[in-house]
Amino acid sequence: MGFKLQKKIKLKMGIKKRSSGIDFKNIAVKNSFEKLKEFDPVLYKSLIRAFNDLLENAFCGIQIPKRLIPTEYKCNNLWKYNLPDAWRLIYTVKAPNKVEIISVILEWMNHKEYERKFGY
Numbered sequence: 001m002g003f004k005l006q007k008k009i010k011l012k013m014g015i016k017k018r019s020s021g022i023d024f025k026n027i028a029v030k031n032s033f034e035k036l037k038e039f040d041p042v043l044y045k046s047l048i049r050a051f052n053d054l055l056e057n058a059f060c061g062i063q064i065p066k067r068l069i070p071t072e073y074k075c076n077n078l079w080k081y082n083l084p085d086a087w088r089l090i091y092t093v094k095a096p097n098k099v100e101i102i103s104v105i106l107e108w109m110n111h112k113e114y115e116r117k118f119g120y
Contacts (some may be wrong), residue, residue, distance in 0.1 A: 020055045021102045029105060046083045047108065054081070054103040058093050068118055073106060086111035 024030040036044035053060050061079035069078045073092070081089040088109055094102045109117070 020058050021100060022051050022054055023102050023104050025104055025106045029107060033105075042085075043083070043087060043108075046085075046087065047089065050081045050083060050089050051105075054091070058101045058103045061089070061091065064118070070117060078106075079103075080114075083108065088114045090114075 033047060061081040064078040064080055075092040077092055079091050079093065083089055090106045092104050092106060094104055096102060
């Protein structure tokens with residue numbers, strides 16, 4: 001998990017806000033994202049926009065109820081971010097310390113795959 005996008009810590013009235021960052025689940029997810037720039041620039045730009053939103057607020061997506069989280073994700077919180085053309089970004093939120101929140105990008109999929117995976 002070497003790729004990270006990081007937002008600088010802001011000071012507001014003398015109180016430090018938590019900084020937000022983005023990381024990928026593994027190198028394969030990162031490489032898939034980088035390949036999108038060439039093969040699907042529209043989806044690539046949509047993901048960039050989503051990443052910027054997650055840097056502003058890691059909880060801007062819709063939380064998936066715990067009972068619906070597939071066991072393959074091995075996490076206790078799962079979020080989806082709706083992308084254009086019925087694509088879904090799936091991520092989890094981690095807080096490695098009291099100052100930082102990291103959105104870990106697990107995958108993105110079209111609506112049909114999303115429905116199949118989550119049993120809708």
